[in-house]
Amino acid sequence: MKPLIYDLTLEELSQWAKENSEPAFRGGQIFDWLYVKRVSTFEEMSNLPKGLRSKLDEQFTIDGLKEITKLESKDGTVKFLFGLHDDHAIETVIMKHNYGNSVCVTTQVGCRIGCTFCASTLGGLKRDLTPGEIVAQVVRSQQILDARGERVSSIVIMGTGEPFENYDATMKFLRLMIHEKGLNIGQRHITVSTSGIVPSIYKFAEEDTQINLAISIHAPNDTLRSKLMPVNRRYPFNDVMEALRYYQAKTGRRISFEYALIGGVNDQPEHAQELADVLKSMLCHVNLIPVNHVPERKYVRTSRNDIFQFQRILADNGVNVTIRREQGHDIAAACGQLRAKHMELR
Numbered sequence: 033m034k035p036l037i038y039d040l041t042l043e044e045l046s047q048w049a050k051e052n053s054e055p056a057f058r059g060g061q062i063f064d065w066l067y068v069k070r071v072s073t074f075e076e077m078s079n080l081p082k083g084l085r086s087k088l089d090e091q092f093t094i095d096g097l098k099e100i101t102k103l104e105s106k107d108g109t110v111k112f113l114f115g116l117h118d119d120h121a122i123e124t125v126i127m128k129h130n131y132g133n134s135v136c137v138t139t140q141v142g143c144r145i146g147c148t149f150c151a152s153t154l155g156g157l158k159r160d161l162t163p164g165e166i167v168a169q170v171v172r173s174q175q176i177l178d179a180r181g182e183r184v185s186s187i188v189i190m191g192t193g194e195p196f197e198n199y200d201a202t203m204k205f206l207r208l209m210i211h212e213k214g215l216n217i218g219q220r221h222i223t224v225s226t227s228g229i230v231p232s233i234y235k236f237a238e239e240d241t242q243i244n245l246a247i248s249i250h251a252p253n254d255t256l257r258s259k260l261m262p263v264n265r266r267y268p269f270n271d272v273m274e275a276l277r278y279y280q281a282k283t284g285r286r287i288s289f290e291y292a293l294i295g296g297v298n299d300q301p302e303h304a305q306e307l308a309d310v311l312k313s314m315l316c317h318v319n320l321i322p323v324n325h326v327p328e329r330k331y332v333r334t335s336r337n338d339i340f341q342f343q344r345i346l347a348d349n350g351v352n353v354t355i356r357r358e359q360g361h362d363i364a365a366a367c368g369q370l371r372a373k374h375m376e377l378r
Contacts, residue, residue, distance in 0.1 A: 033093075033117050033118075034091060034092055034093045035091075035092055035093070035162075035164070036092065036093055036094075036096040036162060036164030036165060036167075036168065037062075037066065037088065037092040037093065037094050037164070038066065038094075038096070038163070038164035038165075038167040038168050038171065038208070039162050039163055039164035039167075040164075041204070041207065041208060041211075042059060042060065042063045042211065042213060042214075043059075044059075045058075045059035045060075045062050045063055046058075046059030046060065047059070049062070049084075052084070052087055054084055058080065058084060060213070061077070061079060061080060062077065062080070062088070063213060063214065064213065065077045065080075066094075066171070066214075067171070067211070067213070067214035067215050068213075068214070070171060070174060070175050070178065071094075072094065072095065072175070073094060073095075074088040074089045074092075074094060075089075093117075096116065096117065096164060096165055096168045097114040097115070097116070097165075097168050097169065097172055098114060098115040098116075099112060099113075099114060099115075100113040100114065100115045100121060101113040107128070108127075108128035109125060109126065109127050109128065110125070110126040110176070111123060111124075111125045111126075112124045112125070112126075112172075114169070114172075116141070116165065118159075120141040120158055120159070121141075122138040122141060122161070122165075122169075122191075122192060123138055123191055123192060124136065124137055124138060124169040124172070124173065124191065125191070126173050126176065126177070131185065132182075132183075132184075132185030132186065133173075133177055133182055133183065133184055133185055133186075134184075134185065134186040134187065134188055135169065135170050135173045135184050135186075135187050135188070136187075136188045136189075136190050136191050137166055137169045137170060137187060137188075137189055137191050137205075138161065138166070138169065138191030138192040138193055139160070139161055139166055139189060139191065139192075139193040139194070139195040139198045139201070139202055139205075140157060140158075140159070140160050140161060140192060140193025140194065140197070140198055141157070141158035141159050141160075141161065141192070141193070142155050142156055142157045142158045142159075142192065142193070143156075143157055143192055143193050143194060144156055144157035144194070144197075145194050145197075145227045145261065145262070145263045146261070146262040146263065147227070147248070147250070147260060147261050147262075147263075148259070148260055148261075148262075148331075149250075149260065149292055149294055149323050149331050151324075152191075152192040152193070157193075160193075160197075160198040160201060161193070161198065161201060162201060163201045163202075163204035163205045163208065166201065166202070166205040167205055167208050167209070170184060170187060170209060170215065171215075174215065184215065184217065185217075185221060186217070186221040186222065186223075187209060187217055187221070187222045187223070188222075188223045188225065189202065189222075189223065189224040189225060190223070190225040190246070190290075194226065194227055194229060194263075195224055195225070195226060196224075196226040196227075196229035196232035196233070196236070197229060197232075199232050199235065202224065203239070206222065206224070206241070206243060209222065210222070210241075210243075219241055219242035219243050220242050220243075220244065222243045222244065223243070223244040223245070223246050223288065224236075224243060224244070224245060224246070225245075225246040225247070225248060225288075225290060226245070226246070226247060226248070227247075227248045227261060227263050228247055228248070228249075228261075228263060228264070228267050228272035228275075229263075229267060230267040230271050230272060230275045233245075233272070233275040233276065233278075233279055234275055234278060234279070236279065237278060237279040237282040237283060238282070242285075244285070244286075244288065245279065245285065245287055245288070246287070246288040246289070246290055246319075247272070247276065247287060247288070247289050247290065248261070248290045248292075249272075249289045249290065249291055249307075250290070250291055250292050250298060251264075251269075251298050251303070252298075252303055252306035252307035252309075252310055253269060253306060254268055254269040254270070256297075256298055256303075257269050260294075260297070260298065273310065276314070277314070280314065280315060284315075285315075286315045286316060286317060287314065287315070287316045287317075288316065288317050288318075288319055289311065289316055289317070289318045289319065290319050290321060291307070291318055291319065291320050291321065292321045292322075292323045293320055293321065293322050293323060293333075293334040293338075293339060293342060294323045294331045294332070294333075294334065295323075295331065295332040295333055295334045295335065295338075296332070297331065299334040299338050299339070299342055300338075301341060301342075301345060303342075304341070304342045304345035304346055305345055305349070307346065307351075308345060308346050308348075308349035308350075308351050309349075311346075311351050312349050312350050312351055316351070316352065317352045317353070317354070318346055318351055318352065318353040318354075319353075319354060319355075319356050320339065320342060320343060320353060320354070320355045320356065321356045322334055322339060322355070322356075339355060340355075343355060
């Protein structure tokens with residue numbers, strides 16, 4: 033299988049050009065065609081010599097995603113199931129907000145973290161995505177938005193997989209997204225979410241970026257978190273919190289906590305108070321997420337009254353908290369649901 037052209041940075045494209053007896057500036061031209069003009073074929077790169085276009089076509093592929101399914105919600109959310117070169121499938125979601133369009137990308141085929149309320153883990157981890165396969169999700173989304181005269185204004189790395197277990201590919205993807213000669217997405221408009229891979233949190237603290245960090249926390253203590261998230265046995269709650277405090281001391285940046293509310297499991301007043309006690313000394317924001325029903329899981333949604341009570345307890349303790357606005361509920365937009373259905377039918 034030929035590598036994806038999106039796997040290469042601007043510097044790597046320039047080096048490739050030189051190795052193929054072309055001037056280095058050809059790398060910049062190729063980069064511009066990929067990210068500014070956003071062509072779908074090498075043949076469209078009209079200011080490149082025909083021989084160079086042929087070399088690109090011989091050595092790379094530009095079309096790494098094959099659309100299998102496209103679902104559109106009443107609220108404007110669009111969810112794609114894309115096929116990869118090895119017959120695996122991944123999900124990408126475009127979400128429309130009043131402040132612009134956000135793209136939620138996937139970093140792995142499947143997931144091994146094993147959160148008991150999530151469809152992404154059904155079937156386990158198959159493989160990591162390459163940087164280019166992550167990039168291609170955003171480029172494809174932008175190509176779709178181009179037809180509307182709109183652009184990708186933000187990116188959330190919250191799709192299937194654990195980005196901090198595919199750390200190098202995720203960081204290369206991020207550097208490509210923020211490149212001023214490419215899509216030029218503002219760093220503060222990008223959020224990477226982790227389930228708490230402690231070594232990678234320390235590593236990310238040293239990256240010197242303005243990219244936002246979100247943590248899937250889902251419980252206020254070790255015992256409950258280990259039941260909901262087996263990864264907590266590898267990286268215990270207190271170790272995660274210690275790593276986050278280091279990150280915050282190093283960067284001065286606010287941390288987001290994602291908390292999926294599950295009826296009768298982690299949504300009681302005592303859970304809210306315990307979470308508030310842990311977080312009230314931190315610069316943070318809590319995003320409460322009423323859990324999506326997944327047929328393969330037996331969890332139920334928290335009642336509306338309990339959601340608001342949970343929010344009120346956190347707010348009364350000085351914790352910044354919001355309830356996530358649901359999007360794509362009518363098209364199975366929760367991570368992994370569309371892929372799980374596709375796997376059943378194969």
